[in-house]
Amino acid sequence: MKRTIFAVALNHQSQIQAWNAAFHQSPYQAPPKTPVWFIKPRNTWRTSHQTIALPEGEKTFSGATVGLVIGEKARRVTEAQAAQHIAGFVLANELSLAEESFYRPAIQAKCRDGFCPTGEMAPLSDSHGLEIVTEVNGEERQRWSTTELQRGAEQLVAALSDFATLMPGDIILMGTPQQRIAVEAGDEVVVRATGLPALVNRFVAEQTPQPQPQEQGHPTFFALGLNYADHASELDFKAPESPLVFIKAANTLTGDNAVSVRPDNVDYMHYEAELVVVIGKTARNVSREQALDYVAGYTLCNDYAVRDYLENYYRPNLRVKSRDTLTPLHPNVVPRDQVPDAQNLTLKTFINGELRQSGTTRDMVFDVPFLVSWLSQFMTLQSGDMIATGTPKGLADVRPGDEVVVEIEGVGRLTNRIVSEQQFEESLK
Numbered sequence: 216m217k218r219t220i221f222a223v224a225l226n227h228q229s230q231i232q233a234w235n236a237a238f239h240q241s242p243y244q245a246p247p248k249t250p251v252w253f254i255k256p257r258n259t260w261r262t263s264h265q266t267i268a269l270p271e272g273e274k275t276f277s278g279a280t281v282g283l284v285i286g287e288k289a290r291r292v293t294e295a296q297a298a299q300h301i302a303g304f305v306l307a308n309e310l311s312l313a314e315e316s317f318y319r320p321a322i323q324a325k326c327r328d329g330f331c332p333t334g335e336m337a338p339l340s341d342s343h344g345l346e347i348v349t350e351v352n353g354e355e356r357q358r359w360s361t362t363e364l365q366r367g368a369e370q371l372v373a374a375l376s377d378f379a380t381l382m383p384g385d386i387i388l389m390g391t392p393q394q395r396i397a398v399e400a401g402d403e404v405v406v407r408a409t410g411l412p413a414l415v416n417r418f419v420a421e422q423t424p425q426p427q428p429q430e431q432g433h434p435t436f437f438a439l440g441l442n443y444a445d446h447a448s449e450l451d452f453k454a455p456e457s458p459l460v461f462i463k464a465a466n467t468l469t470g471d472n473a474v475s476v477r478p479d480n481v482d483y484m485h486y487e488a489e490l491v492v493v494i495g496k497t498a499r500n501v502s503r504e505q506a507l508d509y510v511a512g513y514t515l516c517n518d519y520a521v522r523d524y525l526e527n528y529y530r531p532n533l534r535v536k537s538r539d540t541l542t543p544l545h546p547n548v549v550p551r552d553q554v555p556d557a558q559n560l561t562l563k564t565f566i567n568g569e570l571r572q573s574g575t576t577r578d579m580v581f582d583v584p585f586l587v588s589w590l591s592q593f594m595t596l597q598s599g600d601m602i603a604t605g606t607p608k609g610l611a612d613v614r615p616g617d618e619v620v621v622e623i624e625g626v627g628r629l630t631n632r633i634v635s636e637q638q639f640e641e642s643l644k
């Protein structure tokens with residue numbers, strides 16, 4: 216069963232060449248040092264021969280690629296060890312609207328319903344030199360080789376597993392060329408490569424947005440950046456004009472009274488008290504007025520950030536925000552009807568008993584109904600999906616040995632202890 220579909224951008228040499236000049240200017244400042252990861256959430260998943268509805272009024276582009284499938288748990292594996300953790304490969308179509316910027320996560324461009332069909336898995340002795348062919352209505356339109364990728368399968372497994380433990384069923388899509396092919400309603404797109412089952416999908420025009428079938432796989436965990444103006448200003452940002460949403464993978468989630476690992480040799484890992492919205496039923500194209508009807512309840516999390524690892528690509532990047540153990544999430548969901556006003560709750564963080572962060576959900580830039588409605592305009596939210604709604608000002612670094620308690624009025628109290636990498640590795644022995 217698929218668990219998480221990771222993908223990497225800017226891994227094809229044609230993209231690196233096309234964007235090189237831009238990446239030496241604002242807002243990027245320098246080319247990416249590490250893989251530019253993103254996630255294709257479960258609402259994007261489809262199989263071969265499933266029909267895909269194209270978002271109305273948008274130009275959608277095909278992105279034929281190959282994905283490696285994890286077969287054996289991979290945690291901090293080396294490139295030399297990586298191959299033994301790979302069960303096989305799948306063909307995929309990493310569909311996207313036009314990619315006009317890589318600065319912030321491209322949720323609206325990449326996370327539309329059906330934007331990640333994948334084919335059946337097959338073993339491959341070697342994914343190097345694989346030719347990926349795209350046919351549209353029987354005509355070959357693109358052919359590229361995995362020799363054109365900056366990082367191959369083993370390098371990608373080593374890089375991602377360094378901060379995110381990969382489990383059987385996880386997939387990493389290995390990249391797409393700069394040149395994408397527009398797809399139209401009525402098209403049949405086939406992705407082919409020697410040794411792998413073909414991926415065939417027909418595209419239709421989206422009539423009125425329909426809630427998509429409940430997909431298996433982990434609930435999608437959305438998180439808001441800069442959703443409190445005072446926090447935005449303490450980071451020298453203005454509050455965003457539309458929601459800054461990023462996605463965290465399941466590996467990062469841990470529970471109450473758990474430990475969070477502060478990487479060695481970093482300068483700044485800070486806490487972030489956040490109210491979390493839990494979706495209760497399939498939501499697609501819902502209004503602000505209807506939005507709370509789709510909320511099952513609320514819980515709380517600590518959305519830690521290791522700012523040393525920030526890069527200006529899909530910022531905040533997964534290496535900052537989706538690290539193992541760095542998202543403690545309280546298991547208890549308080550039913551919506553027991554939280555009369557989610558926009559009037561105090562949030563607090565205590566470090567070793569001392570109050571260090573204090574804010575109120577009144578100060579959210581985009582409130583819960585807006586966020587549920589806004590996301591549902593371009594993707595189907597499913598029962599169990601979660602939205603961490605951002606953190607107010609008052610952040611500070613935490614150190615091994617610190618006890619961190621996040622408390623949200625009427626929702627709960629989340630306790631967490633910081634350990635060093637060395638302590639954590641010792642505990643695993």
Ligand SMILES: O=C(O)C/C=C\CC(=O)C(=O)O
Pocket residue numbers: 438439440441442443446450487518520530531604605606
């Ligand atoms: O880009 C940044 O530096 C901040 C991004 C996310 C911050 C966050 O998680 C929050 O505001 O909460």
Ligand SMILES: [Mg+2]
Pocket residue numbers: 438439440487489518605606
């Ligand atoms: Mg946050």
